[in-house]
Amino acid sequence: MEEWIIDILISLAKTLAFFGVILLWAAYITLGERRFASFFQNRLGPNRAGIFGLLQPLADGIKFMMKEEIIPKNANRAFYLLGPTLFITIALIPWAAIPFGDTVVIAGREVKLQIVDLNVGILFMIAVSSIGVYGIMIGGWASNNKYSLLGAIRSSAQLISYEITMGIALAAVFLLSGSLSTRDIIIAQMQSPWHWNVFVQPLGFIVFFVSILAETNRVPFDLAEAESELIVGYHTEYGAFKFAMYMLSEYINLITASALITLLYFGGWGIPFVDLGRLGLSVNLAGLISVIVFLVKTGFFVFVFIWIRWTLPRFRYDQLMNLGWKILLPLALVNLFGTAVVALLV
Amino acid sequence: MAINVRAKYLNKTEEMSFIDRLYLPAIVKGMFITMKHFLFTKAYTVEYPEERKPIAPRFRGRHVMKRDEMGRERCTACYCCQYSCPAECINIEAAEVTGDIRNNHPEDKYARVFEIELLRCIFCGFCQEACPKAAIYLEEFYELADYDDRSKYLLTKKEMMETEGKPVKYRV
Numbered sequence: 010m011e012e013w014i015i016d017i018l019i020s021l022a023k024t025l026a027f028f029g030v031i032l033l034w035a036a037y038i039t040l041g042e043r044r045f046a047s048f049f050q051n052r053l054g055p056n057r058a059g060i061f062g063l064l065q066p067l068a069d070g071i072k073f074m075m076k077e078e079i080i081p082k083n084a085n086r087a088f089y090l091l092g093p094t095l096f097i098t099i100a101l102i103p104w105a106a107i108p109f110g111d112t113v114v115i116a117g118r119e120v121k122l123q124i125v126d127l128n129v130g131i132l133f134m135i136a137v138s139s140i141g142v143y144g145i146m147i148g149g150w151a152s153n154n155k156y157s158l159l160g161a162i163r164s165s166a167q168l169i170s171y172e173i174t175m176g177i178a179l180a181a182v183f184l185l186s187g188s189l190s191t192r193d194i195i196i197a198q199m200q201s202p203w204h205w206n207v208f209v210q211p212l213g214f215i216v217f218f219v220s221i222l223a224e225t226n227r228v229p230f231d232l233a234e235a236e237s238e239l240i241v242g243y244h245t246e247y248g249a250f251k252f253a254m255y256m257l258s259e260y261i262n263l264i265t266a267s268a269l270i271t272l273l274y275f276g277g278w279g280i281p282f283v284d285l286g287r288l289g290l291s292v293n294l295a296g297l298i299s300v301i302v303f304l305v306k307t308g309f310f311v312f313v314f315i316w317i318r319w320t321l322p323r324f325r326y327d328q329l330m331n332l333g334w335k336i337l338l339p340l341a342l343v344n345l346f347g348t349a350v351v352a353l354l355v
Numbered sequence: 356m357a358i359n360v361r362a363k364y365l366n367k368t369e370e371m372s373f374i375d376r377l378y379l380p381a382i383v384k385g386m387f388i389t390m391k392h393f394l395f396t397k398a399y400t401v402e403y404p405e406e407r408k409p410i411a412p413r414f415r416g417r418h419v420m421k422r423d424e425m426g427r428e429r430c431t432a433c434y435c436c437q438y439s440c441p442a443e444c445i446n447i448e449a450a451e452v453t454g455d456i457r458n459n460h461p462e463d464k465y466a467r468v469f470e471i472e473l474l475r476c477i478f479c480g481f482c483q484e485a486c487p488k489a490a491i492y493l494e495e496f497y498e499l500a501d502y503d504d505r506s507k508y509l510l511t512k513k514e515m516m517e518t519e520g521k522p523v524k525y526r527v
């Protein structure tokens with residue numbers, strides 16, 4: 010076979026596998042969230058569909074498909090439909106640059122377990138995810154509902170403010186790794202757990218974590234949804250599968266955030282104190298282990314997000330803005346400055 | 356009044372210390388509390404169709420009509436229950452006891468028709484209290500939900516009456 014055909018086939022397979030995994034995972038987080046929430050509240054949660062309720066996402070999916078598609082009378086039809094479509098597309102795009110694991114060998118060639126290894130990977134992801142606010146904004150505006158619009162406005166203001174702090178916190182990481190490629194950033198942390206950025210950059214990590222919590226619109230920064238004040242904010246008017254799309258993209262964003270935390274601050278697929286390369290395993294086995302490690306770490310952070318959701322109350326809007334602009338932004342700047350000075354001197 | 360004994364009063368005029376204003380220690384503490392619930396507290400859920408909570412001895416469920424020790428219908432169609440029913444959901448038609456059915460009824464009058472509209476009944480138990488013959492009781496059956504067929508909610512005498520020696524067969 011021609012070389013380029015194999016290349017295309019491998020890329021295609023990788024893309025399909027990635028999106029399959031992500032969508033499946035996001036569907037199961039809906040179950041995980043509900044069950045973990047119940048455990049935090051001393052309940053049992055949905056446990057009837059299949060054992061442990063494992064078929065619940067399937068049942069929910071069927072329910073969403075079967076429901077009547079309602080478009081509000083005064084909504085702007087085109088934009089109303091564009092909102093969720095845009096949101097889920099943008100939620101999936103960053104996964105092009107996230108590496109799931111090390112390399113494997115397929116058909117005699119090295120394949121990176123990553124759709125593309127961009128040399129500006131992180132920058133690309135941040136750029137793309139910052140468009141995500143349009144999905145919220147368009148959906149909220151097009152539904153022609155005051156709660157939706159309020160939610161959308163809050164959400165866009167929040168996303169824009171916290172993107173700045175997140176970017177600055179990340180700049181310190183780039184300074185240390187000297188690269189914007191996700192793979193290089195992970196490899197720079199490989200030597201030992203003490204090289205993980207979370208220990209090198211504790212302040213930056215806290216700033217980044219808080220910002221990404223705000224970026225994913227999760228409690229305690231879920232002002233865009235705010236069940237108690239805004240019903241559910243920007244997707245109040247959405248039902249059936251369009252609602253499912255919003256819901257799913259939020260969970261995809263949650264996985265993206267966890268994956269980012271893992272690869273930027275917790276050494277990606279590195280196992281503490283174990284060097285996979287020196288264990289004498291075959292390349293494919295090592296690759297598989299690296300994928301598992303990455304998924305476990307990411308899954309842990311997904312759990313932490315859920316854990317936080319069921320612990321903390323929601324911020325007030327002015328508190329949110331104060332925290333973003335008056336506390337996190339200066340902290341991020343101090344962190345960047347300190348890192349730059351140290352990097353220059355050492 | 357404090358809601359519980361663990362409530363602490365904060366002096367609001369007091370400035371918060373630096374540690375307090377960091378919020379992180381408090382957040383970590385809170386996370387440990389929720390984790391304690393996640394890991395160690397047993398769920399309070401009663402998994403309903405399989406598990407049931409015990410019901411109180413004076414629980415007021417669906418109506419049951421009783422027979423006396425000789426197996427005769429206690430109800431004599433005195434209309435006390437109908438008169439006292441606040442929801443006006445009892446419908447009684449009285450008839451004279453003659454011929455064959457004499458050994459089935461202690462008095463001269465009996466309820467030829469005795470119906471309760473369950474959808475209007477508020478399960479107050481006044482009928483049970485009013486009955487001079489101890490003929491009607493609200494007992495423990497409570498799974499009355501149904502869909503589609505509202506005619507099922509017109510409870511007839513046949514459905515309520517105890518058959519001799521056997522408990523009432525409940526309709527599900």
Ligand code: SF4
Binds near residue numbers: 445476478480
């Ligand atoms: S329980 Fe109350 S409402 Fe129901 S039939 Fe008896 S008296 Fe009427």
Ligand code: SF4
Binds near residue numbers: 429
């Ligand atoms: S059930 Fe009791 S109160 Fe009602 S008519 Fe019969 S005897 Fe009278």
